[in-house]
Amino acid sequence: MSVSGVLFDLDGTLVDSVTEMHLALNLALSDVAFPVVSHGQVQQWVGNGIDVLVKRGLSCDLEINPDLSDALVTQAIARFKVHYQALVGEYAALYPGVEVGLYELGALPKALVTNKNRAFTLQLLQKLNIAKHFDVIVCGDDGNKKPDPYLLKLACEQLGITTEQAIMIGDSKSDILAAQSAEMPVIAVNYGYNQGEPLSQFNPQYLCEQFSDIIPILTNQN
Template sequence: MSPSSLNSIDFDSTRFDAAIVDLDGTTIDTLGDFAVALNRMLEDLGLATLPRERIELMIGKGSEHLILSALQYVAAADGADAPAALVRAQAQFERGWERYQHHYLAINGQHAAVYPGVVEGLRALRDRGLKLACLTNKPTAFAKPLLAQKGLDGFFERVFGGDAFERKKPDPLPLLKTCEALGTQPARTLMIGDSSNDARAARAAGCPVLLVTYGYNHGEPVRAVDADGFVDSLAELAAPRR
């Protein structure tokens, strides 16, 4: 791998025993699913829908955060100040969460696509003997069917959703628990993600971190994030070392 793409990570498989891979924005482009489910939820609540560009900025911290952020944004757009928008969003959350789950489960994967190079990258990691786990803030009930539908489930020994542990990324707990489940040490477990959430969790857990440049990073430049390396495609992990 060239230093310009992987920076300080020299992808030598002997450095790692496992890799923890994010889902939304890293392996699968799920923005379409988020937009359809969220806007159907808003319609059920009699609220204005949001453009995909706005929804993309809210992705990454779990479905609960996405829903609350959307409800707050709509309330603010209606003229509520920040405290009032939060109160209104919290009052609408329970109904919104129920409707969101209903719609997401109905369309899960229909408006999503595996990113180019993901299959090649996962296959290269597996063929080099690394244990693989998928760790996402998406609820497990959404994540597992999506991976199966897209033919990626066979790559992962374990799949953990945002409800698997007491806390979600960027807290390090999910990474530490995933390392424990894989029987690996954090220092020898590579985190592969697309955002500052993944990088912050990895840094706190003691895992090296590699970020893709094409995912969802809350509207911020991903290359400004503190990470050990960046790739434009996971297929770069399958390229011969130079």
């Protein structure tokens, strides 16, 4: 497949980071006297940004409780950010094949497109020493989060390519829907945080079981 640029999601695609999000969320929930939640629950809730994750934690469900008070949500989000800042990168790890794969893609222009806030994104990339692989970094506080296509379009603009010249790689429904809205092909990976939904039902162009499967697709070896 011939592409002029590759857009990568971060959490669940390049990095297994749910443990530190789980720890930060439970510390925040404890701060506001709410019950803690399980690692498995958090793994199903991540992918839509910090605000949504915290609201899901307060609701103890993927579906957000509409009766949560604004004051409670604001306080819990603030506490999460404090705890998360202290934890970012401490328990995160690259998925197998990611570092080698990024090197194999060499000079192919690459952008990181994540719903995570920029401060936490840069902190995580620095800890894992992978910022050097990306020409462009677009984050959740740069505009409307995925599944809105805005961040993908912004990344393409900054790479100097059209959306038709790019391909998105992600692990969730949000990544697939954002790419489809941007009229961009998408590779979905099955090992990340898919919120319990089979990704095949969203019809990505490719569905990969491991990161190394992506490389032949992008380098025309398939």
